[in-house]
Amino acid sequence: MSAGSVAVIVADEMGIPSWDLYELSIPCTVFGVPQPDLSDHWYDLRVCSAGDGDAPGGPFGITLRTPYGLEGLAGADTVVVTSVPDACLEEGRPLAPGLTDALRRAHDAGARMVSLCTGAFALAEAGLLDGRRATAHWQHTAQLAARHPEVTVDDSVLYVDDGDILTSAGLTAGLDLCLHLVRRDLGAHVANQLARRMVVPAHRPGGQAQFIxxxxxxxxxxxxxxxxxxxxxxxxxxxxxxxxxxxxxxxxxxxxxxxxxxxxxxxxxxxxxxxxxxxxxxxxxxxxxxxxxxxxxxxxxxxxxxxxxxxxxxxxxxxxxxxxxxxxxx
Known part of the structure; x- marks a missing residue:
């Protein structure tokens, strides 16, 4: 049996910076590798592109081809948005066509929405962070707050758990958040054992009231x-x-x-x-x-x-x- 389906989005068709390869690998490793000795229930993972299935022009000559486009979000229990390229953070540079609409549809259908690093900009652009507390990489939180004043941006935490919408700071903070989701779904023992196998702390403090x-x-x-x-x-x-x-x-x-x-x-x-x-x-x-x-x-x-x-x-x-x-x- 499954612990739920997880759709991970490569958030733009223009390619991914080198550090986003690391961030993309985090949810794929946590949710995509079954751990049958820890839990009979694990996740069904699908990796989706916000473009036409390809993310060309990646680092080190890598071209990423995903099995799904945005249609892969349909029916997902959890949607994870990885970082948007730096070009998308500039004023006037739109996100991938259809991405914000797909995010809204997924949320309206009951999916738990998750962003890693600057993926919070995609959730904010879709209006999903309005009136909520959120975070992103500390280098971009001021920009996030300026562009989306309706969002309460906290740059002091590793991640924010606001129930059905969760956001993380950059890089390894995404791992903290993914392990937190495993803890929520499958319990502390499973999350702690998985963290031990990954040679990381099961949970790091973030100083926010919304999470444990x-x-x-x-x-x-x-x-x-x-x-x-x-x-x-x-x-x-x-x-x-x-x-x-x-x-x-x-x-x-x-x-x-x-x-x-x-x-x-x-x-x-x-x-x-x-x-x-x-x-x-x-x-x-x-x-x-x-x-x-x-x-x-x-x-x-x-x-x-x-x-x-x-x-x-x-x-x-x-x-x-x-x-x-x-x-x-x-």
Missing amino acids: DLSVPESDDAGLAPVLDWARAHLDRPLTVEELARRAAMSPRTFYRRLRAATGTTPLRWLLNQRLARAQSLLETTDLSVEKVGELSGLGTANNLRHHFLRQIGVSPGDYRRSFFACRAA
Whole structure:
């Protein structure tokens, strides 16, 4: 059975810059390569061109021929728009003929709409971002805001999840968003295992209210790695910044500064995110009571666990568990 159909659009017939080969490969790899040992349900992928099936003039002498044109969007559960070429960002340079109409039709038919990097310009041109929060590559967010003042543009996040429309920043942020979609569709365990196979963090924080801020990148600070690994193995016990600093042989102030520099978050937020991630995994993979999940994740009582789930994730632990098992049984 399928987890849903995903149509990935090469957004212009004039060709793709070299960095867009990378961005195009992200949804193809995440959604197009089945992982039967992780989930019986995976995605049906189709790659569509906004032109006549070819995207000529690509980098390194590459010409991209896709199996579908814009008709491939029909019936898709998710539509992913990759970056538009730089020429399309210039005033007066239109997008590929028919692209905006095809995007509107797909959205009206109930498809979940996703943009990577400057693909947000295509969604905005179609009017799908009006009154919504969105993001794009930081080099283009000011331009996006100026051209589409009806869109609330946030240049501080990796991606924005606005329910049926999601937008990401550039390059690797597209991978963050695609893994987030797998997490939404198939659960944290599947997304975490897939991320591990791709040798990337399962989720990086973005500082936005609309999506779940559960974990942070692995530290590039070799001096912090042992103490962070130790903390992850002892989340069920009370942990303080002072204790972690002592184990790292640092002062609390130095530990705070080093962790913030390496992960982009504070020690207390890092601990909370790790505990929420542990709670998610326990809810998905065990039948333990909510009380026991709270205890083992270090979040304490069932009431405290519910408080953090509702605040950070938007659902109760019970609803999260039910939705995950419903997805597995579908």
